[in-house]
Amino acid sequence: MRCEVVAIGTELLLGQITDTNSSWIGEQLALAGIDSYFQVKVGDNLARIVDCIKQALQRNDAVITCGGLGPTQDDITREAIAEVMGVPMVRDEQIGERIRQMFESRGRTMPANNLRQADVPRGATTIREMPGTAPGLVCPVGDKVIYAVPGVPSEMREMMRGTILPDLQRRAGVTAVIKSRVLRTWGHSESGLAEMLAAHMEALDVSGRATLAFQASGIEGIKVRITAKADSEHLANEIIAHEEGVVRAILGNYVFGIDEQTMELVILTALQRAGMTLAVAETATGGLISQRLSAVRESSQAFRGGVMIASSEAQQRLLGVPPAPHANPETTAALAAAVRAALGADIGLATTAVDDSIRGPGLRPGTVFIGLANATAATAERIQLPGDRERIREFSVISALNLLRHRLLKI
Amino acid sequence: MRCEVVAIGTELLLGQITDTNSSWIGEQLALAGIDSYFQVKVGDNLARIVDCIKQALQRNDAVITCGGLGPTQDDITREAIAEVMGVPMVRDEQIGERIRQMFESRGRTMPANNLRQADVPRGATTIREMPGTAPGLVCPVGDKVIYAVPGVPSEMREMMRGTILPDLQRRAGVTAVIKSRVLRTWGHSESGLAEMLAAHMEALDVSGRATLAFQASGIEGIKVRITAKADSEHLANEIIAHEEGVVRAILGNYVFGIDEQTMELVILTALQRAGMTLAVAETATGGLISQRLSAVRESSQAFRGGVMIASSEAQQRLLGVPPAPHANPETTAALAAAVRAALGADIGLATTAVDDSIRGPGLRPGTVFIGLANATAATAERIQLPGDRERIREFSVISALNLLRHRLLKI
Numbered sequence: 001m002r003c004e005v006v007a008i009g010t011e012l013l014l015g016q017i018t019d020t021n022s023s024w025i026g027e028q029l030a031l032a033g034i035d036s037y038f039q040v041k042v043g044d045n046l047a048r049i050v051d052c053i054k055q056a057l058q059r060n061d062a063v064i065t066c067g068g069l070g071p072t073q074d075d076i077t078r079e080a081i082a083e084v085m086g087v088p089m090v091r092d093e094q095i096g097e098r099i100r101q102m103f104e105s106r107g108r109t110m111p112a113n114n115l116r117q118a119d120v121p122r123g124a125t126t127i128r129e130m131p132g133t134a135p136g137l138v139c140p141v142g143d144k145v146i147y148a149v150p151g152v153p154s155e156m157r158e159m160m161r162g163t164i165l166p167d168l169q170r171r172a173g174v175t176a177v178i179k180s181r182v183l184r185t186w187g188h189s190e191s192g193l194a195e196m197l198a199a200h201m202e203a204l205d206v207s208g209r210a211t212l213a214f215q216a217s218g219i220e221g222i223k224v225r226i227t228a229k230a231d232s233e234h235l236a237n238e239i240i241a242h243e244e245g246v247v248r249a250i251l252g253n254y255v256f257g258i259d260e261q262t263m264e265l266v267i268l269t270a271l272q273r274a275g276m277t278l279a280v281a282e283t284a285t286g287g288l289i290s291q292r293l294s295a296v297r298e299s300s301q302a303f304r305g306g307v308m309i310a311s312s313e314a315q316q317r318l319l320g321v322p323p324a325p326h327a328n329p330e331t332t333a334a335l336a337a338a339v340r341a342a343l344g345a346d347i348g349l350a351t352t353a354v355d356d357s358i359r360g361p362g363l364r365p366g367t368v369f370i371g372l373a374n375a376t377a378a379t380a381e382r383i384q385l386p387g388d389r390e391r392i393r394e395f396s397v398i399s400a401l402n403l404l405r406h407r408l409l410k411i
Numbered sequence: 412m413r414c415e416v417v418a419i420g421t422e423l424l425l426g427q428i429t430d431t432n433s434s435w436i437g438e439q440l441a442l443a444g445i446d447s448y449f450q451v452k453v454g455d456n457l458a459r460i461v462d463c464i465k466q467a468l469q470r471n472d473a474v475i476t477c478g479g480l481g482p483t484q485d486d487i488t489r490e491a492i493a494e495v496m497g498v499p500m501v502r503d504e505q506i507g508e509r510i511r512q513m514f515e516s517r518g519r520t521m522p523a524n525n526l527r528q529a530d531v532p533r534g535a536t537t538i539r540e541m542p543g544t545a546p547g548l549v550c551p552v553g554d555k556v557i558y559a560v561p562g563v564p565s566e567m568r569e570m571m572r573g574t575i576l577p578d579l580q581r582r583a584g585v586t587a588v589i590k591s592r593v594l595r596t597w598g599h600s601e602s603g604l605a606e607m608l609a610a611h612m613e614a615l616d617v618s619g620r621a622t623l624a625f626q627a628s629g630i631e632g633i634k635v636r637i638t639a640k641a642d643s644e645h646l647a648n649e650i651i652a653h654e655e656g657v658v659r660a661i662l663g664n665y666v667f668g669i670d671e672q673t674m675e676l677v678i679l680t681a682l683q684r685a686g687m688t689l690a691v692a693e694t695a696t697g698g699l700i701s702q703r704l705s706a707v708r709e710s711s712q713a714f715r716g717g718v719m720i721a722s723s724e725a726q727q728r729l730l731g732v733p734p735a736p737h738a739n740p741e742t743t744a745a746l747a748a749a750v751r752a753a754l755g756a757d758i759g760l761a762t763t764a765v766d767d768s769i770r771g772p773g774l775r776p777g778t779v780f781i782g783l784a785n786a787t788a789a790t791a792e793r794i795q796l797p798g799d800r801e802r803i804r805e806f807s808v809i810s811a812l813n814l815l816r817h818r819l820l821k822i
Contacts, residue, residue: 015438027426290698
């Protein structure tokens, strides 16, 4: 079963929008066991869209078009598909009514234009999921099929998950259920993790029970994806759960979360469970830690706030810690203790970094100190990070949070 | 002159990497006056890469392949191009020597594999710019041409700017020089700006001196791009400078910067010029303002630091401002004054937001207060922002910075 993605929109060719939809669809197709050999971008030009879809149909069993389903005159994907199918457009009154109601429920009158979205190629069916005013389409062409989804990512994803991926698997005769889970890790290289898992991966190759794949994801760490194919959802889930256990046993505390669990969510959950609160003092990370922690909904119970230090005044006046000539473990530990005390929190976390211009014995750009303080002690660890200023900032954030995570694991 | 981009790499199809290179190249082609109607992604498969390049050559005058020039076995773009050209591969000894020296200068021995990068299709020339170990290629095919660039963005961009775009323009017979400048705006809608500029744009349509185009860019504001085509660089620059003056005169203070000047850079520059310092207290924005300000190099002179308030303890203990039942102008102004005093800064900036759960007279999610304080006064303004929590946070940041910018304009 082969499926090609055709992304439609002149703004994609002009680079005004980066086409992230095709990447996401490509990933989902791979996970569903559907081959995808090409992805194409084309502008809002009827003849060229028709050509792209025809070629994609020739070399594939299915085509997913993405974009061009809006209400304006340059949204012509519907017309292009009708031309490929050799059928006229017909008004779907039910869809028209649904669009009208959507506008009404928001207290607005529907512009007449929007009814264009209810025009579909004859023979096409509309996709059940319809979070916006653009209906998705399933358009049979002989024994092949064209799916049309809007370019709004959330709408596209809902239609992919709810209708298109299951339909593709059914057409492919994939009776097997494919499930996957991502284990998120921090603290080891991809090759290091691969070495730890090598024996188990060889065993999996033989048994065919599941597959493991690595994905380096920058400051999100290295992801280990477990994928299992089984005859039933129950069985697939069972394999995934078993494999998760095995991989966790091998990788230990390198694993910090699964699927959508970010490092900050994991930490806030652990703090809340322990009934503890956190305060942060940031120099190296310039507010990035606060920003990530406060972006988590309902984080305020565990996260009290922080101080962003961009000058010696800030350090001295807000936390009473005397400025040092350059970043060092003692000052960093003192900052963690001071911010903890200032905010009446249980734990204080602090980051400091050696200035770009400093070169000294053991001090060079990328030298970062992470301080941690509780009621009884304040300590600091030193790490050395590669890369430019922005990269060092970002990796300091995740390194600091990871150190805190390890500390919390011991509570 | 038509040019198609072929992005090569299985990881692009699998969604492990989002193809931002094609977007960037598309933008540059448009700016250079080169038409681009299709962009294609294909995996590391020789036959399919050859097919894609052949098709692209048929329907275009030029093709840019991006990726697949590395030293490993799955980097086969060179071989694919040789097949399209119908020529064998030859070793370019000069390039081989250059690669060897690159490794030596980093104190490493070149793996034998890397010499593959010195193999080029016979008849191809290498691109002068070569920041990495992968040489770019210019491969003539009849009166058409294939350019090959590596997938590393910085290497690709250097080759595009230095060799490919000028070569494309030369081939297109574009003797004209095309220059563009972006005016960054905040505070007005795209349609509002278009209305203000309508008469001038009509005049430009007639004169053909330059073109104006809008690009909505989320929290980066709405960009107005001026593009001028002229017989010489000098003349093009003159037109751009003149047009910038005209557009600025029409849009006034909606324009906050040009090209790569971010809002935070503009503010820090203005502060530094005035010899003033800034301190921030963030609740609504959770550290985002601090993060943006501190990300600017050399910002520390003007930016003293800030307080991130995630709890009433933080507000009371660090700044001595009593907590209120919900966000209000008085507390916000008090926070701006308090953080200013606490850090000994000239200006205090504060953000507070109505909690998601609050509904009251004039209070609903998206209600944000922005406080500003100097030595003589502390005030707060109220804004109402649409969207979800994350969007409200981000737009609060830029709105707060923009308010500060307007205040600074009056100094």
